[in-house]
Amino acid sequence: MFILPAAYCADGKLIGTAGLMQVEGAGGGGIVPWATLAGYDSQDEVSFNAVSTRVELDDYRLSVLAASISIYDRLEISIAQQLFDVPSLSTQIEQQVVGLKYRLFGDVVYSNYPQVSVGWQHKTLKDGAIASALGAEDNQSGNDIYVAATKVHLGVLAGFNAVWNVTARATKANQMGLLGFGGDNNTSYQIMLEGSAGILLSRHIALGVEFRQKPNNLGLGEEHWRDLFVSYIPSKSFSMTLAWTDLGSIAGAPDQKGFYLSLQGSL
Amino acid sequence: MHYQLRLLMIIGIISIFLGGCSLFATSSASSSNSSASIYEQLGGANKIEEIVDNFITEIEFNPEIFPYFEKSDVSRFREKLIEHLCMLSNGPCEYTGDTMVQVHGGMGITEREFNLTVDLFINAMTKANVSHSLQNKVIATMTHTREDIIYQ
Numbered sequence: 001m002f003i004l005p006a007a008y009c010a011d012g013k014l015i016g017t018a019g020l021m022q023v024e025g026a027g028g029g030g031i032v033p034w035a036t037l038a039g040y041d042s043q044d045e046v047s048f049n050a051v052s053t054r055v056e057l058d059d060y061r062l063s064v065l066a067a068s069i070s071i072y073d074r075l076e077i078s079i080a081q082q083l084f085d086v087p088s089l090s091t092q093i094e095q096q097v098v099g100l101k102y103r104l105f106g107d108v109v110y111s112n113y114p115q116v117s118v119g120w121q122h123k124t125l126k127d128g129a130i131a132s133a134l135g136a137e138d139n140q141s142g143n144d145i146y147v148a149a150t151k152v153h154l155g156v157l158a159g160f161n162a163v164w165n166v167t168a169r170a171t172k173a174n175q176m177g178l179l180g181f182g183g184d185n186n187t188s189y190q191i192m193l194e195g196s197a198g199i200l201l202s203r204h205i206a207l208g209v210e211f212r213q214k215p216n217n218l219g220l221g222e223e224h225w226r227d228l229f230v231s232y233i234p235s236k237s238f239s240m241t242l243a244w245t246d247l248g249s250i251a252g253a254p255d256q257k258g259f260y261l262s263l264q265g266s267l
Numbered sequence: 268m269h270y271q272l273r274l275l276m277i278i279g280i281i282s283i284f285l286g287g288c289s290l291f292a293t294s295s296a297s298s299s300n301s302s303a304s305i306y307e308q309l310g311g312a313n314k315i316e317e318i319v320d321n322f323i324t325e326i327e328f329n330p331e332i333f334p335y336f337e338k339s340d341v342s343r344f345r346e347k348l349i350e351h352l353c354m355l356s357n358g359p360c361e362y363t364g365d366t367m368v369q370v371h372g373g374m375g376i377t378e379r380e381f382n383l384t385v386d387l388f389i390n391a392m393t394k395a396n397v398s399h400s401l402q403n404k405v406i407a408t409m410t411h412t413r414e415d416i417i418y419q
Contacts, residue, residue: 012379014386042379073378110413154407159400202399203389 009267011236012042013073015203016161017109017152020231020241021051021264024097024121024176025066025080028148029210030243030260031225032194034165035117035150036108037070037101038078039266040236046071053262055245059253061085068099076101076119084178086130086251093178094126106151108163114151120144123177134218134251136180137172137187144171152200160199163208167194174218175250183217190215198229206231214248223248227260239264305404306358314395315352319345321391332384335374355408367415374419381417 019036022028027038030053039047047070055062063085068078078099085092099121106115121144125131128139146169153162170189172181182188192215198208212225229243243260250256309315323345326332336344347364354362364370385406392402 012377012382014382014389042377042382044377044379110410154410155400155403156407159398159403161403 009237010039010041010045010047010070012045013040013236014109015040015236016200016206016233018236018266019108019150020239020262021049021053021066021068021078023053023055023062023064023080023082024099024123025051025064025068025078026099026101026119026121027068027070027076027078029165029196029198029208030227030229030241030262031212031245032165032167032196032210033099033101033119033121033146033148033169034167034196035103035106035115035148037073037076037103037117038068038264039070041070041073043072043074045073048267049264050266051262051264053260055247055258055260057245057247057250057256057258059086059088059256060250061087066097074103082176082178089130091130093130095177096124096126097177098122098124106149108150109152109154114149116147116149119146119148121146123173123181125177125180128180130251131174131178131180134174134179134220135184136174136218137182139180142171142173142177142181144169144173146170157199160201163196163198163200163206165194165196168192169194171215172217174215175222179218179251181217183219185219186215186217204233206233220252221249221254229260237266239266304357305401305408306353306356308401309356309397309405311358312349312353314397315349315356315358317395318388318391318397319348319352321394322348322388325387325390326384329383329387332380332387335376335380352405352409356405367412368419371416371419376417376419378417381413 018040019027019034021038022033026033027036028034038049041047050067053064063083066080070076080097082095101117101119103117108115124141131139146167148167150165156162169192174180192213194212196210198206200206207230210227214222214224216222225247227243227245229241231241233239241262245260247256350360351362353360
């Protein structure tokens, strides 16, 4: 058992090197889970993190509330509640994602090799009616397993710190699970590649790009996701991220682009 | 318009990542010789002394880190750290102090305390008006010492 001092704050990492929380609740960028655990915990600390994210697209809106705990910079446990608004059908799709991430080895800043973590995301759809209607093989729940490698390079881009991440994810999820798992086109797990690259313009501002490969299980032309983000990290306890996202075709509605805004707090 | 804006942003980002060096090359070239050592970019011995003096002040005012220095010989610490930084930044010095393992052995310094001390060192450089990018380069020369400092 540990006792929290009155002004508890896990701050044992350098500012700007803790990463963010992505749309499924895992420590990461915006759409890609990274090897980093959310929060500023070091090997002797525990951090508590929460995030609220909204993605406004042409025909849809995604709202995410997530919370996580990172223990000794080793294990991350997260839970995310996703609400996907479909105004044209006057309906909402609700999904819960429970996540675990384990840091295998490496320190994102200090080791000569990347930090590498494995993660698991268990996704449960509250109501699978839309998933079924679109031909999903499973309209209730699914699991993703991923391996991620992340590295910060100090001062490499004209003196600025740079970060990159590569993630391989085994998944059957359609649109992250919101449209169920598997479909007429494909019913088995596939490995999807995801990546991020960023530059820290100061200790408080990060700029980056992300890419997330997607399967096309339903045969509805699901497309890869991308975003460009800028994060403002005024302190170790708060950050905000604004991104321009291109989520491609979703459930037959093409060119879903829009803005992503995320507010995150950490203790 | 939307498409053009998007194109512009993508071009901007790609140029930062791929052509980043050339993008920034103008600024580093204009700040005179880009092949100068970090020691020279800092401005030599005076700047290193200023950083170390600031760092000692930062430590003195930090209740978590100060206890580690309470019984140490501050003037020796100052002298050896100046030497060490001079050597790490490719300056004309030789480090004559003990190894990092010898210095930190038995202290049981945690990762949290190490990273906090890096924060103090960054403050010391900021107060000595060292630019953000030069700070990153200085820290990059020091990171390999971490494994000999923590949990010893």
